[in-house]
Amino acid sequence: MADERDPKVTQRYRELPGEEPSRELDQHILAAAHRAAGHSHAPLVTPAGRHRWYFSLAAAAVLVFAVAITLHLERQQPDPEAVSAPPAPEAPMRDAANQEAKKPEAPAPKRSPAAKAAPAEAPPPPRFTPEPPPQTSSTADAVGAASAPRASAPASRVEAENTTSRAEAARTQEVARAREAARQDAQAEKLAAARSAPAPAAGQLGTVLAQRFADTPEGELERIARLRREGRDDDADKALAEFRKRYPDYQISAEMRAKVERAVPASR
Amino acid sequence: MAESPDEQLMLAYRGGDARAFETLYTRHRTRLFRFVLRSIKVRAVAEELYQEIWMRLIEARASYSPKARFTTWLYTIAHHRLVDHWRKRGLTLVELDGEEIAGGSPDPADHAEARQALSRFAATLEGLPPLQREAFLLHEEGGLSVAEIAAATGSGEEAAKSRLRYAIAKLKAAVNDG
Numbered sequence: 001m002a003d004e005r006d007p008k009v010t011q012r013y014r015e016l017p018g019e020e021p022s023r024e025l026d027q028h029i030l031a032a033a034h035r036a037a038g039h040s041h042a043p044l045v046t047p048a049g050r051h052r053w054y055f056s057l058a059a060a061a062v063l064v065f066a067v068a069i070t071l072h073l074e075r076q077q078p079d080p081e082a083v084s085a086p087p088a089p090e091a092p093m094r095d096a097a098n099q100e101a102k103k104p105e106a107p108a109p110k111r112s113p114a115a116k117a118a119p120a121e122a123p124p125p126p127r128f129t130p131e132p133p134p135q136t137s138s139t140a141d142a143v144g145a146a147s148a149p150r151a152s153a154p155a156s157r158v159e160a161e162n163t164t165s166r167a168e169a170a171r172t173q174e175v176a177r178a179r180e181a182a183r184q185d186a187q188a189e190k191l192a193a194a195r196s197a198p199a200p201a202a203g204q205l206g207t208v209l210a211q212r213f214a215d216t217p218e219g220e221l222e223r224i225a226r227l228r229r230e231g232r233d234d235d236a237d238k239a240l241a242e243f244r245k246r247y248p249d250y251q252i253s254a255e256m257r258a259k260v261e262r263a264v265p266a267s268r
Numbered sequence: 269m270a271e272s273p274d275e276q277l278m279l280a281y282r283g284g285d286a287r288a289f290e291t292l293y294t295r296h297r298t299r300l301f302r303f304v305l306r307s308i309k310v311r312a313v314a315e316e317l318y319q320e321i322w323m324r325l326i327e328a329r330a331s332y333s334p335k336a337r338f339t340t341w342l343y344t345i346a347h348h349r350l351v352d353h354w355r356k357r358g359l360t361l362v363e364l365d366g367e368e369i370a371g372g373s374p375d376p377a378d379h380a381e382a383r384q385a386l387s388r389f390a391a392t393l394e395g396l397p398p399l400q401r402e403a404f405l406l407h408e409e410g411g412l413s414v415a416e417i418a419a420a421t422g423s424g425e426e427a428a429k430s431r432l433r434y435a436i437a438k439l440k441a442a443v444n445d446g
Contacts (some may be wrong), residue, residue: 016390
């Protein structure tokens with residue numbers, strides 16, 4: 001940037017009486033600087049703005065979001081528990097399987113919760129589990145069904161179980177396997193898509209954070225301060241008026257006021 | 269260390285090196301003090317503000333990053349303190365203390381004309397609109413460029429340039445009149 005100085009003006013200005021701060025003042029300031037340096041710790045990451053707590057808040061929010069996303073992704077992994085987790089679509093499918101088997105004397109949908117409530121009872125044979133054992137309880141049920149712990153069940157119930165034909169079991173197992181296979185495929189595709197596109201997730205996170213910050217009074221003040229810095233005083237005045245309407249009780253710090261208000265001292 | 273750039277010294281101070289601050293302070297104390305004093309014109313108030321400016325710098329050391337010249341950062345802090353001061357006083361400036369300009373001791377008679385010219389110059393400087401005077405002092409004492417004045421005062425570059433030019437034109441007229 002070109003020097004705007006006029007030599008004559010500069011010379012005359014330098015002729016003005018020299019003034020210096022007092023030695024006492026110097027010592028006071030230097031002592032304060034030494035004290036501050038005594039417990040000075042360079043921050044791990046340097047905050048850019050003057051409001052350091054904004055930075056800390058943003059860092060904490062990013063951490064929370066990162067942990068939440070990690071947990072979410074982990075939950076979506078195709079482990080056995082996750083595969084057998086959603087029970088909602090299972091019931092209609094089971095009903096359909098039972099209808100397909102056309103066995104009216106076997107109330108399959110009711111039996112399932114009963115089996116959960118009383119695990120000692122022998123589970124119904126059409127308790128279909130996928131190839132990898134889906135759930136501990138389901139696995140136990142399946143093992144129970146395979147090892148046929150009928151001796152522990154009441155005789156009438158055992159008899160009722162026996163009335164379920166092998167043909168029904170075969171058909172319903174087939175349906176269940178097809179359903180599980182489809183669900184695992186869908187799960188695997190979903191997971192693969194989530195893993196192959198991490199950048200958009202991070203970008204969305206940043207956008208969400210930025211948006212949330214912009215919606216706070218502090219964010220609004222920062223925006224007004226930016227307008228002021230850019231010399232858009234009219235826009236800044238309007239924005240400040242709106243801000244005061246919106247947050248009538250908000251106490252603007254002196255430092256922030258200096259940034260957002262029109263800094264024109266009255267000339268004489 | 270005495271030859272190190274301001275920015276490096278400030279980074280060293282941020283890291284806990286108090287000696288770096290001493291060097292920085294020694295380098296800028298006189299010019300910053302004159303900037304404040306000639307903006308305020310009351311020594312007691314100027315000293316108070318001057319101290320506040322350095323304290324603010326010390327407090328804000330952790331947030332310092334050398335994106336711009338250290339001087340710009342220092343005088344930005346100074347500008348904010350002055351604006352706060354003016355605001356507290358209802359945006360009015362303190363009157364010029366003529367005795368301070370003229371000096372306490374009587375001058376020789378043959379220097380009377382020069383003394384008058386200097387007083388006239390000081391009065392013109394003091395009579396400048398505050399923003400023009402501030403732009404001039406930032407330029408002369410802080411060594412800030414127009415762009416840096418704009419950054420320090422939070423104004424547009426054109427506005428800063430205009431203020432500086434008006435100030436210099438008026439002071440130049442005062443010099444030529446003398």
